[in-house]
Amino acid sequence: MSILLDKNTRIVIQGITGGEGSFHAREALQFGTNIVAGVTPGKGGASFDGLPVYNRVSDAVEKDGANASGIFVPAGFAADAILESIEAGIKLIVCMTEGIPVLEMVKVKKALRGTDCRLIGPNCPGITTPGVGKIGFMPNFIHKEGNVGVISRSGTLTYEVIFQLSALDIGQSTSIGIGGDPIVGTTFTDALELFENDPATDLVILIGEIGGTAEEEAAQFIKEGMTKKVVSFIAGQTAPPGKRMGHAGAIISGGKGTAEEKVKTLREAGVIVEPNPANIGMAAKQSLQAQGLI
Amino acid sequence: MKEYEIPVPRGTMTDDPAEAGKIASTIGSERVVVKAQIHAGGRGKGGGIKVAASPEEAEKAAHEIIGMQLVTHQTGPEGKEVNKILIEEAKEIRQELYLGIVIDRSRHSEQPVVMASAAGGMEIEVVAAENPEKIIKVGANPVASFSPFQGRKIAYGLGLDKPLVSELSGIIQKLYRLFIEKDASLVEINPLVITADDHFLALDAKINFDDDALYRHPEIAGLRDPDEEDPLEVLAKETEVNYIKLDGNVGCMVNGAGLAMTTMDLIKMAGAEPANFLDVGGTASPERIERAFRILTSDKNVRAILVNIFGGIVRCDRVAQGIIEAASNMDLKLPMVVRLQGTNAEEARRIMAESTVKFDVAEGLYEAAEKVAQMAH
Numbered sequence: 001m002s003i004l005l006d007k008n009t010r011i012v013i014q015g016i017t018g019g020e021g022s023f024h025a026r027e028a029l030q031f032g033t034n035i036v037a038g039v040t041p042g043k044g045g046a047s048f049d050g051l052p053v054y055n056r057v058s059d060a061v062e063k064d065g066a067n068a069s070g071i072f073v074p075a076g077f078a079a080d081a082i083l084e085s086i087e088a089g090i091k092l093i094v095c096m097t098e099g100i101p102v103l104e105m106v107k108v109k110k111a112l113r114g115t116d117c118r119l120i121g122p123n124c125p126g127i128t129t130p131g132v133g134k135i136g137f138m139p140n141f142i143h144k145e146g147n148v149g150v151i152s153r154s155g156t157l158t159y160e161v162i163f164q165l166s167a168l169d170i171g172q173s174t175s176i177g178i179g180g181d182p183i184v185g186t187t188f189t190d191a192l193e194l195f196e197n198d199p200a201t202d203l204v205i206l207i208g209e210i211g212g213t214a215e216e217e218a219a220q221f222i223k224e225g226m227t228k229k230v231v232s233f234i235a236g237q238t239a240p241p242g243k244r245m246g247h248a249g250a251i252i253s254g255g256k257g258t259a260e261e262k263v264k265t266l267r268e269a270g271v272i273v274e275p276n277p278a279n280i281g282m283a284a285k286q287s288l289q290a291q292g293l294i
Numbered sequence: 295m296k297e298y299e300i301p302v303p304r305g306t307m308t309d310d311p312a313e314a315g316k317i318a319s320t321i322g323s324e325r326v327v328v329k330a331q332i333h334a335g336g337r338g339k340g341g342g343i344k345v346a347a348s349p350e351e352a353e354k355a356a357h358e359i360i361g362m363q364l365v366t367h368q369t370g371p372e373g374k375e376v377n378k379i380l381i382e383e384a385k386e387i388r389q390e391l392y393l394g395i396v397i398d399r400s401r402h403s404e405q406p407v408v409m410a411s412a413a414g415g416m417e418i419e420v421v422a423a424e425n426p427e428k429i430i431k432v433g434a435n436p437v438a439s440f441s442p443f444q445g446r447k448i449a450y451g452l453g454l455d456k457p458l459v460s461e462l463s464g465i466i467q468k469l470y471r472l473f474i475e476k477d478a479s480l481v482e483i484n485p486l487v488i489t490a491d492d493h494f495l496a497l498d499a500k501i502n503f504d505d506d507a508l509y510r511h512p513e514i515a516g517l518r519d520p521d522e523e524d525p526l527e528v529l530a531k532e533t534e535v536n537y538i539k540l541d542g543n544v545g546c547m548v549n550g551a552g553l554a555m556t557t558m559d560l561i562k563m564a565g566a567e568p569a570n571f572l573d574v575g576g577t578a579s580p581e582r583i584e585r586a587f588r589i590l591t592s593d594k595n596v597r598a599i600l601v602n603i604f605g606g607i608v609r610c611d612r613v614a615q616g617i618i619e620a621a622s623n624m625d626l627k628l629p630m631v632v633r634l635q636g637t638n639a640e641e642a643r644r645i646m647a648e649s650t651v652k653f654d655v656a657e658g659l660y661e662a663a664e665k666v667a668q669m670a671h
Contacts, residue, residue: 075506101477101507102397106436109404139606139637154552156604163636180551182399189401209552212399235555238562246536246551246573248506254419276563277556278659
């Protein structure tokens, strides 16, 4: 078991004929992912490595039973691509695109309300379930099947942590990059809830960073409803206020969103916050050992 | 604000103090205010805003303000040089209010929120921390427009009387339209004043725009003033490297924003101070690496460099070759620690070890930070 991805997941890639989309679709296929079709408006009727390419997402749903979508389209078209997938009845949308205007995402979130569709991202590396497949561009070789769930707002820092885990022989149930934007489809809290309810996950690693209140909200959830141990790291202790640190959402504004505050709140909720990013994997291993879970 | 018919004082901008007297007499009000134009708040306390009762006084104030190094709580201790002033009519003020719109990122909101407070003139962050009950908040749906009833909710909440209620409600609707149409992430009128003759006037305002939406607002992108930015950050923007200058002496180059922030934290943890944030991007191509090195080394405080790359899709051996090429092209003399992890990392370490360029190679994250911290001391 795992969360979000399983053997019944049938994936359509939006933007499959583009540079990014085609490269990462092939990587995902090599990883064993069940991609059933691609969509590029204007390229309908073409074929991609034997997969059908359509003009519309709804074609992939009707003809190939697609129920999940990975989005690799430029920022100016990405909100529209998400809305198209929601409308086509896709249940899981993973959007990798960086640079979508915030107000577009506010509208997308309104459109998601009341539907049973889940959005991951945007501005994220996607999700990976070792042994099942991936949507996004996390590198294939870092993963290993196991019982640790990983949630992160970042990309390469996430690979670093997954790599540490695998090197220590600790596998992952699913790894989710929730994205570095101010407004994202799936928050830390949503992802924690999924892992809490997943029998294959024994421990969760939460990699946060400065900006916003997602970590504080996660702490609240952990305090009230989480039985599984959470190990965390917060990036940006040395980040100056008022500057956007790469990710659109990584900014301390009006004295809010500091790493210090997040670390304190998470610790108060019983989370193991590891100060040294080189030791995150080890901290998870020690917690699993202490609980007799490995 | 004028474009959206939000009432603002009549005024004119200039960079010539000799012009100030003439502008003041053209405005024709009994008194005028001379305001320093810099990208920072808290100007009044620092001596950047002066009231003048005659054109002569206005000119005197202009001479004092233009060319001054204005220090406020938002400029840092070195302050900012004032090149321009705004001269505007002074009105008699009955009450000062705060009015702002921000995107509320919290999980159950995730939409623009209009905030108002009768504690105008003060920093809203201070009011929020000390007297949160004094701030009235109303959430707004970006798909619908802001409704008059929401404006009334705020106006009555502020304890206003009849004619002012509809005037304020109108101003809020205009401000909301500005926020949406210009892709703002924050608009703030502070103070929004009620004048002695019972009208509203926006005396000072701040607007932040969403960087990611600038592509559809060329008129806003055109407002950018490179004089207000760090010259290295301007250069970085031009070469599409994600760089922020800091005060330390360890320069760092990393792929990915989260790992870049983490690398800064590690340098600090190892007892040194980072000189910058720098994300070369997921692909870390040789050209980008060279551009990044050039920006890094333009900062004269930098005494050692840490390169930290996690090779996912990008292969570490290619990155290593890029580093070697860039370093020899530039005749780089600064001591450097290189840590390459991930795809083809071992091959990369071999290439680095065999090259004539001098590097110190590290495998572990913390080991890399400790080595570079020692070099910088």
